[in-house]
Amino acid sequence: MWWLYQQRRRLHSSVCLLKKLKGKSPAEQRWLMRQLKDPYVKASHAQNFRCRSAFKLLEIDDQFRVLRPGYSVVDCGAAPGAWSQVAVQRVNSAGTDPALPRGTVVGVDLLHIPPLDGAHFLSSHDVTDPTTHAKLLELLPDNHAHVILSDMAPNASGFHEMDHEKIISMCLSLIDLAEKVLLPGGSLVCKYWDGILVQKLQARLSSVFSSVRTLKPHASRKDSAERYFLARMYIKPGK
Ligand SMILES: C[S@@+](CC[C@H](N)C(=O)[O-])C[C@H]1O[C@@H](n2cnc3c(N)ncnc32)[C@H](O)[C@@H]1O
Numbered sequence: 001m002w003w004l005y006q007q008r009r010r011l012h013s014s015v016c017l018l019k020k021l022k023g024k025s026p027a028e029q030r031w032l033m034r035q036l037k038d039p040y041v042k043a044s045h046a047q048n049f050r051c052r053s054a055f056k057l058l059e060i061d062d063q064f065r066v067l068r069p070g071y072s073v074v075d076c077g078a079a080p081g082a083w084s085q086v087a088v089q090r091v092n093s094a095g096t097d098p099a100l101p102r103g104t105v106v107g108v109d110l111l112h113i114p115p116l117d118g119a120h121f122l123s124s125h126d127v128t129d130p131t132t133h134a135k136l137l138e139l140l141p142d143n144h145a146h147v148i149l150s151d152m153a154p155n156a157s158g159f160h161e162m163d164h165e166k167i168i169s170m171c172l173s174l175i176d177l178a179e180k181v182l183l184p185g186g187s188l189v190c191k192y193w194d195g196i197l198v199q200k201l202q203a204r205l206s207s208v209f210s211s212v213r214t215l216k217p218h219a220s221r222k223d224s225a226e227r228y229f230l231a232r233m234y235i236k237p238g239k
Helices: 002-021 026-037 039-046 054-064 082-091 130-139 160-181 198-208
Strands: 072-076 104-108 119-122 145-150 182-193 209-215 226-234
Touching (some): 039 054, 054 226, 072 082, 082 145, 119 130, 130 160, 145 160, 160 182, 160 198, 182 198, 198 209, 198 226
Parallel strands (some): 072 104, 072 145, 104 119
Antiparallel strands (some): 182 226, 209 226
């Protein structure tokens, strides 16, 4: 009986898959097949995360303890909100554990970010725009953050060097944001795509953070140029 049940389930899944693939371009079919096979996509559904990227931040935070209860966090490029979900849990900004200090999470994105208990979102806002910096300052307790997270990425054009330059300039703009909002001793996690300008970014980060390391979480696809910098112990210029 069990064998028959399993056979039926497999047949049902195959029919569903064929329906999903129907009418799709070869590139869309490849993307869909990759999503369906991806264990992190499955796990994100099972654990109610908005997307698989949650596991990259979970892994970074499990290893380096960047997010602590009571901390204030700015999440740059927050849509659809999976990193903010992780940050809300780790800094206790929804007040889930009344015994722990309650933190703050503020997310920013050019796109709409669906509401999330424990987070405040600035949808349709550009992180690189100084008017966004001013709004962030107003939303942060005592006008400062312990951590800046950035999983921001431009829409990929497919031209590697151009996309690389764009994401590096976004990362560099985070140094301006840090100067306005980040507490001395604070941390920055930022995504970049590997390429010739990485050394320049690393040098700029090293000029204002005591420790800068490169990370490639397991949840980050091996065949992608995606990497993260974890910069710790912020030194505020002029302090
Ligand atoms: C990979 S997604 C982020 C996923 C997110 N960390 C999560 O876990 O749900 C990258 C996001 O960066 C956003 N983005 C790109 N440039 C931006 C900018 N200048 N300001 C704000 N958001 C930006 C995009 O709109 C996109 O939603």
